[in-house]
Amino acid sequence: MKTITIAMHGVTGRMGTNQHYVRSILAIMKEGGVALPGGGRVAVKPILLGRNESRLRHLAETVAQHEIGESVAWSTDVDAVISDPATDIVFDSSSTQMRSSIVRKAIANQKAVYCEKPIAVDADDAFRLASECEAAGVKNGVVQDKLWLPGIRKLRMLRDQGFFGDILSVRGEFGYWVFAGDQPNQPTQRPSWNYRSEDGGGMMIDMFCHWQYLINDLFGPVDRMLAHATTDLPARIDESGEPYTCTADDSAYALFLLESGVTCQFNSSWATRVRRDDLLTVQVDGTRGSAVAGLRECWTQSLAATPRPVWNPDIAQPIDFYESWQQLPDATDYDNAFKIQWELFLRHVVAGDEFPWTLRSGAEGVAFANAGETSAREQKWVTIDNQRS
Ligand SMILES: NC(=O)C1=CN([C@@H]2O[C@H](COP(=O)(O)OP(=O)(O)OC[C@H]3O[C@@H](n4cnc5c(N)ncnc54)[C@H](OP(=O)(O)O)[C@@H]3O)[C@@H](O)[C@H]2O)C=CC1
Ligand SMILES: O=C1CO[C@H](CO)[C@@H](O)[C@@H]1O
Structure with missing residues (x-):
């Protein structure tokens, strides 16, 4: 051996x-x-x-x-x-x-x-x-x-089986509350360099490289993006208990328009409280069905199972919107x-x-994050150069 x-x-x-x-x-x-x-x-x-x-x-x-x-x-x-x-x-x-x-x-x-x-x-x-x-x-x-998260593998399987019909839109929600470390018994749970741009931190550089390969793999290349970023918490406490100034973006909101015409939207935030199925959820809406993938699980709703809501704020919501979703079984052992x-x-x-x-594909992720930074800084759509290599 x-x-x-x-x-x-x-x-x-x-x-x-x-x-x-x-x-x-x-x-x-x-x-x-x-x-x-x-x-x-x-x-x-x-x-x-x-x-x-x-x-x-x-x-x-x-x-x-x-x-x-x-x-x-x-x-x-x-x-x-x-x-x-x-x-x-x-x-x-x-x-x-x-x-x-x-x-x-x-x-x-x-x-x-x-x-x-x-x-x-x-x-x-x-x-x-x-x-x-x-x-x-x-x-x-x-x-x-x-790419190998169980939830994403299940989503890929649905796409390959044609479950969605025509894919119309994709919505990614990522993030959770990262404590600032300034309250008793609530230490922070991420390294401080993540919140300092001079040390390589920042939501866009951190997460947009993930979104680039994920979107490409599942739905094809992005044509252009419009992004906005903020530093929600201006100060945090570092590993040695000292306060520091946050210089990096800790939330980023982006619209990605795919070459296929599909609209994709990702919210990423370290300053949000979770009320959804998982820390990352990706919802795909298609003509024949929708799916929501979390890190491990994936829920589907076919056209036939889609409820018929009627807007009426004068009564209690009669539909339990979670009820008509079906959780996919595991198809294999997910390592x-x-x-x-x-x-x-x-x-x-x-x-x-x-x-x-390869590192070249990693470089495409960095270019994607840089495009987000440019879009946010200059407040404009940025075209992605998918031929750069
Ligand atoms: N794929 C993914 O899901 C994720 C990827 N990442 C990426 O992984 C990388 C590490 O992130 P994370 O583990 O969270 O960071 P940590 O801060 O926990 O770890 C940093 C590591 O780098 C070492 N290091 C830092 N500065 C120096 C230095 N000057 N000289 C020598 N060693 C140094 C540290 O060594 P020491 O122990 O001696 O300080 C430690 O081993 C980042 O590039 C990040 O973007 C991060 C999170 C998730
Ligand atoms: O870089 C990263 C930042 O943290 C995330 C989770 O908290 C990771 O998934 C990601 O790779």
């Missing part, structure tokens, strides 16, 4: 620890590696990289012992591990601002690169990074996890979305399987 060595930088962070290390790489190790298309399996060997010795040791020893019954390697010597001939893949989920330097170290050492989104905050930088990977001939990929993409990337590296979720 071949073993692939993965240098994991940024593993001490929220995403690095939970999604990539514990729920993807350690889970793959627990399963005895990844099955290859022609038979056989590939095993993975992580080396945890970062600057904080105690966090790295905790993950490499305590967490690994708990999850897989053995420790894994760790190091604070990032350059040495990346340049080590034994390293096959360099993974980065550190802060967005650090991404390009880690990716470039990997390229310089001819390593395959896999990293979190966004790959940069500026589209020119992002496309440059993608071109450098391609020029060096290194295999590369960017995380686009939402963790990040783990599924890791397995695809490993098969790409080892067996040359297709992997379209």
Whole structure:
């Protein structure tokens, strides 16, 4: 069995620890590696990289012992591990601002690169990074996890089965209340850099790259967008208990007009209280039926099951609008979305399987976020350059 060595930088962070290390790489190790298309399996060997010795040791020893019954390697010597001939893949989920330097170290050492989104905050930088990977001939990929969320997979199945008839419109609602940390017993639940644009934070740069690949995959390319963004909470408390000024957008409202003519609308906010089925819901309305996907579940309403409302505010609403929706059953076992993409990337590296979720596609996401920023700043529709590559 071949073993692939993965240098994991940024593993001490929220995403690095939970999604990539514990729920993807350690889970793959627990399963005895990844099955290859022609038979056989590939095993993975992580080396945890970062600057904080105690966090790295905790993950490499305590967490690994708990999850897989053995420790894994760790190091604070990032350059040495990346340049080590034994390293096959360099993974980065550190802060967005650090991404390009880690990716470039990997390229310089001819390593395959896999990293979190966004790959940069500026589209020119992002496309440059993608071109450098391609020029060096290194295999590369960017995380686009939402594609494998169970709810989204169910929505894709409905589209493929023609459930909707003609798709008319799409509405995405994303967000929840992120505490400012200024009240007793209500600490914030997201890192402070998310709310500082100088540190790579901001709703549009964070979420529009997700909306770009999600909309493209499910409904086709966006022709143009109109966006508006706000900083709803002007100040928050950081990890060390100090107040800081929020310089990034924490809410963004956008209309995306698709090349197909479908109207798509996404609200994204860290300052909203949830009264809907999930933290992300995507509603698709079509001539033959509608569906609402959450992270895991998906509800449908066919034309035949559609109630007939009549506007009359003088009486209590006689229709229970939730009643006529049907929850789809699970069609399969839905594995963790990040783990599924890791397995695809490993098969790409080892067996040359297709992997379209490259840094270039990540750069298109950054360009999309930049288009949102331009639209909001200049208060105008912005045409998306879908030919840029
Ligand atoms: N696909 C998805 O669903 C999501 C993706 N993301 C993306 O993942 C990335 C990380 O986000 P998240 O995990 O929330 O962030 P965190 O703040 O939790 O983690 C940041 C990581 O970067 C490291 N880091 C930060 N600054 C430095 C530095 N100067 N030198 C060395 N290491 C540094 C931290 O190391 P240390 O522990 O030593 O501080 C930590 O490992 C972002 O790019 C974000 O956009 C985020 C959320 C969801
Ligand atoms: O970057 C991100 C910000 O946080 C979201 C969830 O809270 C993630 O889904 C997303 O990838």
